[in-house]
Amino acid sequence: xxxxxxxxxxxxxxxxxxxxxxxxxxxxxxxxxxxxxxxxxxxxxxxxxxxxxxxxxxxxxxxxxxxxxxxxxxxxxxxxxxxxxxxxxxxxxxxxxxxxxxxxxxxxxxxxxxxxxxxxxxxxxxxxxxxxxxxxxxxxxxxxxxxxxxxxxxxxxxxxxxxxxxxxxxxxxxxxxxxxxxxxxxxxxxxxxxxxxxxxxxxxxxxxxxxxxxxxxxxxxxxxxxxxxxxxxx
Amino acid sequence: xxxxxxxxxxxxxxxxxxxxxxxxxxxxxxxxxxxxxxxxxxxxxxxxxxxxxxxxxxxxxxxxxxxxxxxxxxxxxxxxxxxxxxxxxxxxxxxxxxxxxxxxxxxxxxxxxxxxxxxxxxxxxxxxxxxxxxxxxxxxxxxxxxxxxxxxxxxxxxxxxxxxxxxxxxxxxxxxxxxxxxxxxxxxxxxxxxxxxxxxxxxxxxxxxxxxxxxxxxxxxxxxxxxxxxxxxxxxxx
Numbered sequence: 132x133x134x135x136x137x138x139x140x141x142x143x144x145x146x147x148x149x150x151x152x153x154x155x156x157x158x159x160x161x162x163x164x165x166x167x168x169x170x171x172x173x174x175x176x177x178x179x180x181x182x183x184x185x186x187x188x189x190x191x192x193x194x195x196x197x198x199x200x201x202x203x204x205x206x207x208x209x210x211x212x213x214x215x216x217x218x219x220x221x222x223x224x225x226x227x228x229x230x231x232x233x234x235x236x237x238x239x240x241x242x243x244x245x246x247x248x249x250x251x252x253x254x255x256x257x258x259x260x261x262x263x264x265x266x267x268x269x270x271x272x273x274x275x276x277x278x279x280x281x282x283x284x285x286x287x288x289x290x291x292x293x294x295x296x297x298x299x300x301x302x303x304x305x306x307x308x309x310x311x312x313x314x315x316x317x318x319x320x321x322x323x324x325x326x327x328x329x330x331x332x333x334x335x336x337x338x339x340x341x342x343x344x345x346x347x348x349x350x351x352x353x354x355x356x357x358x359x360x361x362x363x364x365x
Numbered sequence: 366x367x368x369x370x371x372x373x374x375x376x377x378x379x380x381x382x383x384x385x386x387x388x389x390x391x392x393x394x395x396x397x398x399x400x401x402x403x404x405x406x407x408x409x410x411x412x413x414x415x416x417x418x419x420x421x422x423x424x425x426x427x428x429x430x431x432x433x434x435x436x437x438x439x440x441x442x443x444x445x446x447x448x449x450x451x452x453x454x455x456x457x458x459x460x461x462x463x464x465x466x467x468x469x470x471x472x473x474x475x476x477x478x479x480x481x482x483x484x485x486x487x488x489x490x491x492x493x494x495x496x497x498x499x500x501x502x503x504x505x506x507x508x509x510x511x512x513x514x515x516x517x518x519x520x521x522x523x524x525x526x527x528x529x530x531x532x533x534x535x536x537x538x539x540x541x542x543x544x545x546x547x548x549x550x551x552x553x554x555x556x557x558x559x560x561x562x563x564x565x566x567x568x569x570x571x572x573x574x575x576x577x578x579x580x581x582x583x584x585x586x587x588x589x590x591x592x593x594x595x596x597x598x599x600x601x602x603x
Contacts, residue, residue, distance in 0.1 A: 257453075260450060261450060261452070263421060263444075263446060263450060264446070264450035264452075266421060267419060267421065267443070267444040268462070268463050268466050269439050269440045269466065270466050274466055278452070278462075282452055282453040282454065283453075
């Protein structure tokens with residue numbers, strides 16, 4: 132109980148004094164995850180739409196695989212990216228290991244299947260409604276995808292925010308490819324792990340509270356900006 | 366003036382679902398003008414027949430032949446479904462959508478859509494999400510969306526099945542106006558009154574086949590087949 136109170140105190144202390152290190156690692160957390168989510172959305176949303184409007188032989192298999200990839204263990208993804216980016220790996224020359232870029236790459240691999248799968252789920256339902264009309268109007272495949280992406284934008288936002296939630300709290304992969312280097316690749320989650328390891332529970336808890344508050348604030352901000360639950364029912 | 370896509374001709378056309386023949390074999394054709402109405406009990410194949418002509422279904426054997434190139438045919442017809450499909454957009458955007466798809470500039474498409482939304486009497490609510498519209502309003506929206514492309518052929522699948530008298534009247538007014546403007550109407554309905562008001566000819570469909578095809582008055586006054594006779598009298602056709 133004392134630890135919890137101390138954690139709260141330390142969280143307030145950090146926030147009120149705008150602790151320089153705290154601001155830095157919070158911003159890096161955001162930088163890594165927001166970049167990863169934007170890239171993932173740019174890949175995952177059109178892919179989900181494409182999967183909804185396209186019939187091909189192994190479609191069911193592709194969907195099952197995509198759903199399974201939602202549960203990719205981050206540690207394994209981290210290891211995989213580590214091997215690819217390490218000096219002896221195929222992309223070693225790019226010198227990306229232990230940089231925020233490497234962390235973004237790892238998170239893109241984790242987040243893209245989540246966004247694509249949830250997006251596909253909702254657009255498939257929408258496609259079921261639109262199917263006859265859009266075929267009747269003689270739309271091209273690209274126009275169908277565009278209609279689904281635009282008319283399903285609210286649920287796609289949810290898909291994207293789910294991806295963000297997964298990314299911002301993720302530690303397994305970014306710890307491996309980022310290395311938790313102070314002032315370079317340290318983010319909130321890796322910092323918490325470090326403080327726990329050192330036995331500084333109040334600081335770890337304080338960072339945890341900052342992390343959770345940040346996730347909530349971002350979600351709220353996006354919902355307010357996109358006026359969910361205000362205009363229309365979708 | 367581009368050549369017309371009509372007449373359309375069905376040659377020995379059959380549509381199968383599983384083992385069962387849903388419709389066919391059908392041999393008939395539709396000329397360039399007028400209003401043909403399909404009547405018949407549920408499950409007779411009216412919807413499948415309309416969808417086949419419109420290209421939403423394929424024949425398992427036989428063929429549907431239009432007078433023009435295939436690439437032209439389907440973009441010059443429209444289909445109004447029994448339960449209107451409404452896009453998750455405003456009323457105006459719903460109506461303008463087929464024009465966007467055809468590559469009409471956004472501004473021109475919206476201007477045209479505004480004309481149509483006034484025409485169907487929804488001008489005041491055109492900027493609202495179409496999902497809050499009533500059933501009748503949604504169907505009028507679907508009519509406007511079907512007509513905005515100035516189709517040569519308009520298919521309607523029981524467009525007034527769930528509507529009240531006033532809405533039905535509105536829809537019928539739009540159908541008649543389209544017909545006046547030279548659009549070929551091919552429509553299914555369960556409403557004999559509507560068939561009498563709108564149709565030039567009646568096609569009586571039963572168990573996947575066209576059992577009778579006659580001018581409206583002749584059909585209702587002197588049906589030839591036993592089934593048509595029963596159907597008009599209001600007996601249950603099993």
